[in-house]
Amino acid sequence: SxxxxxWNQFGLALSTAYLAWGVGVQSxxxxxxxxxxxxxxxxxxxxxxxPTAFNSILWRFVAMTPENYYEGFSSLLDDEKKINWRxxxxxxxxxxxxxxxxxxxxxxxxxxxxxxxxxxxxxxxxTDLRMGQQPYYFFSFNVEQLNRDTAVSNSVGQRPNLAAAxxxxxxxxxxxxxxxPSAVTPSLPVEAQRVALCGEQPTQ
Numbered sequence: 451s452x453x454x455x456x457w458n459q460f461g462l463a464l465s466t467a468y469l470a471w472g473v474g475v476q477s478x479x480x481x482x483x484x485x486x487x488x489x490x491x492x493x494x495x496x497x498x499x500x501p502t503a504f505n506s507i508l509w510r511f512v513a514m515t516p517e518n519y520y521e522g523f524s525s526l527l528d529d530e531k532k533i534n535w536r537x538x539x540x541x542x543x544x545x546x547x548x549x550x551x552x553x554x555x556x557x558x559x560x561x562x563x564x565x566x567x568x569x570x571x572x573x574x575x576x577t578d579l580r581m582g583q584q585p586y587y588f589f590s591f592n593v594e595q596l597n598r599d600t601a602v603s604n605s606v607g608q609r610p611n612l613a614a615a616x617x618x619x620x621x622x623x624x625x626x627x628x629x630x631p632s633a634v635t636p637s638l639p640v641e642a643q644r645v646a647l648c649g650e651q652p653t654q
Contacts, residue, residue, distance in 0.1 A: 472506050475506055475526070480499045483533065486532070490535060492535065493515060494515055495514050496563055496564070497511060497513050498512040502523070502583075507623050508623040509523065509524055510522075510523055511535075512564055514540065515540070517539070517542055519538055519540050519566060520536065522534060522536070525624070528627065529625055530627070539643050541566060541567050541568055541569075541647060544649060545558075545567045553576065557577075557591065558576075565577060565578050574592070577591075578590070
């Protein structure tokens, strides 16, 4: 019917406009992230720019360097456009030592390089950094039991507590630059994290 056709046209126009909006905002956010990284003298090899859940106002960034990865957020409603980057160890030495592990290589390829490898509770854990945010990631796998002969590949991904995460999401989306509620101490220096997660010796 003519009425149904009009609704179809309206729906198509609306979806096309939203798609164009998303592409435009992503381009704007990528430019903002690149400028911020340059100002912070962070030499990123690759940058991930993705919207947070349920909206296209608040965006998440992941910037990869050889030694670390950096996570940041920016909302279109932020009064101050400065991106606060938090550094986490990438554990590159651990990655290089385990690239022959087929499970590690599979995640490395699947994630297009946005991954990390850590030692946690005598386990080797590979994490896809694209899905989730620090410290909660959906695709995180125990790929090897250290100091044992049996290799395993169990999912150890975590989901955030929605009772805490949703209020943060709406507050951060609205321009309140507050840290994500996390079990991980955000102020822990990256060198201390590297000792705890990468199996490296502390520097003297």
